[in-house]
Amino acid sequence: MALRWYFDFVSPFAYLHWQQLKALPQFEQIIPVPIALGAVLHHLGNLGPAEIPAKRRFTYRQVLWQAQQQAVPLRFPPGHPFNPLAALRLCLAAEASHRAVDILFNWIWRDGHAADSAAALALPGAMLDVADVAAAVSAPSVKEQLRQNTEAAISAGVFGVPTLSIDGELFWGNEAHGLIQAVLADPGMLQRGEWSRIDALPVAVERSRPSS
Numbered sequence: 001m002a003l004r005w006y007f008d009f010v011s012p013f014a015y016l017h018w019q020q021l022k023a024l025p026q027f028e029q030i031i032p033v034p035i036a037l038g039a040v041l042h043h044l045g046n047l048g049p050a051e052i053p054a055k056r057r058f059t060y061r062q063v064l065w066q067a068q069q070q071a072v073p074l075r076f077p078p079g080h081p082f083n084p085l086a087a088l089r090l091c092l093a094a095e096a097s098h099r100a101v102d103i104l105f106n107w108i109w110r111d112g113h114a115a116d117s118a119a120a121l122a123l124p125g126a127m128l129d130v131a132d133v134a135a136a137v138s139a140p141s142v143k144e145q146l147r148q149n150t151e152a153a154i155s156a157g158v159f160g161v162p163t164l165s166i167d168g169e170l171f172w173g174n175e176a177h178g179l180i181q182a183v184l185a186d187p188g189m190l191q192r193g194e195w196s197r198i199d200a201l202p203v204a205v206e207r208s209r210p211s212s
Helices: 012-021 037-044 053-070 085-093 098-110 119-127 133-138 140-156 174-185 193-200
Strands: 003-007 031-034 163-166 169-172
Touching: 003 012, 003 140, 012 053, 012 098, 012 174, 031 085, 031 140, 037 140, 085 098, 085 119, 085 133, 085 140, 098 119, 119 133, 133 140, 163 174, 169 174
Parallel strands: 003 031
Antiparallel strands: 003 163, 163 169
């Protein structure tokens, strides 16, 4: 079973979902894949939830509610949304290991620290044995890996984070964790009954897109 988890450190829902993934029996099989959410949204012509003022306010409340329900400590960083490229690249420089994902998520979303520059990430970088964070996050090979990850995510149909791919089937959002557990327990579930029928459900009407 191929399990790939697409995420961006800018997403507090990704932080919350990471905590739930840890309880799965399959957790060690999950491959974390850092991607640039902004590039995905740009490709799709979408705004992020924090880019729509009323949705931003609701989203932050929903994040805090979900954290409370999961009994997960959560403190927002100094500003949000922030530029996550340095954190994503640092994660890749540390081989995107489970430990690297843990340390960086905790730095940003458990402890509420900034993560938008190499200087802001000096301490988690040291914890990951990355002595020169600035050099690590500016390395051409690291930048290229993030670009390739993001392009592969787009090709796979990823439209948001967090997204867990189970043998190519995409499950988006922290709220999808219950469904993820069900599919992991019964991989054939989506091929039966109404689950199967909706794959071929016709589109009854399409809205016209506004001209640019």
